[in-house]
Amino acid sequence: MGRTNDVTGTIAVVETADGAQLTAGEIAIDTTTITSDEDRRDNRLRSEGLQTDQFPTATFALTQPVDVPAAAIAGTATDVTLVGDLTLHGVTESVEIPAQAQLTNGQIQVAGSLTFPLADFDITAPNVGGFIISIADEGALEFLVVFAKA
Numbered sequence: 001m002g003r004t005n006d007v008t009g010t011i012a013v014v015e016t017a018d019g020a021q022l023t024a025g026e027i028a029i030d031t032t033t034i035t036s037d038e039d040r041r042d043n044r045l046r047s048e049g050l051q052t053d054q055f056p057t058a059t060f061a062l063t064q065p066v067d068v069p070a071a072a073i074a075g076t077a078t079d080v081t082l083v084g085d086l087t088l089h090g091v092t093e094s095v096e097i098p099a100q101a102q103l104t105n106g107q108i109q110v111a112g113s114l115t116f117p118l119a120d121f122d123i124t125a126p127n128v129g130g131f132i133i134s135i136a137d138e139g140a141l142e143f144l145v146v147f148a149k150a
Contacts, residue, residue: 006030011062011108011147019073022066025084027145029058049123050089058088060097068101077102082112086141091121097141106149113142 009027013020032052046052064083072078082097099112118124118139 002034002036004030004033004035006033007143007145009145009147010150013068013108016067019070020068022062022068024062025066025082026059026061027143030056031058031088032056049118055088055090058086060084060086060095063094066101072101073103075102075104077111080110082110086114088121088139089123093120108147109144110147111144113140115140 007027007029009025011025012023014023031050032046034046034050034052060082062082062084066080066082068080069078072080077100080099080101082099084095084097085092086095086097093116095114095116097112097114099110101108101110103109116139118137121139123139
């Protein structure tokens with residue numbers, strides 16, 4: 001599993017009678033900074049898998065508004081579904097990401113995950129023959145993003 005803190009993004013939120021609604025949102029991930037606990041895996045993932053020299057950024061953009069219930073505004077982690085376009089390795093696919101949203105200390109926290117076949121994004125799992133390193137044919141995107149009012 002690789003991780004990075006190099007994530008930027010924005011959301012637009014409007015109040016509704018029974019909570020709030022995310023009317024727009026986009027995040028960008030610097031794929032060149034993704035690291036795991038194995039340098040050899042990281043190097044192969046960058047050069048052969050994600051090909052970060054050619055595709056240094058992954059993005060997710062909402063394509064449908066997200067209703068955020070009053071419980072989330074009150075601080076309770078609440079289930080939401082993020083519908084949007086995920087662009088990874090130069091390929092854009094429409095996805096639905098199960099997530100949880102909540103307001104904490106004046107900031108909106110959104111956490112979620114999505115598992116997908118690497119082939120959907122034209123990614124081939126790197127061949128690491130001879131090394132005891134495993135890279136699955138499925139990818140997993142897990143995130144926790146925190147948005148503060150600008």
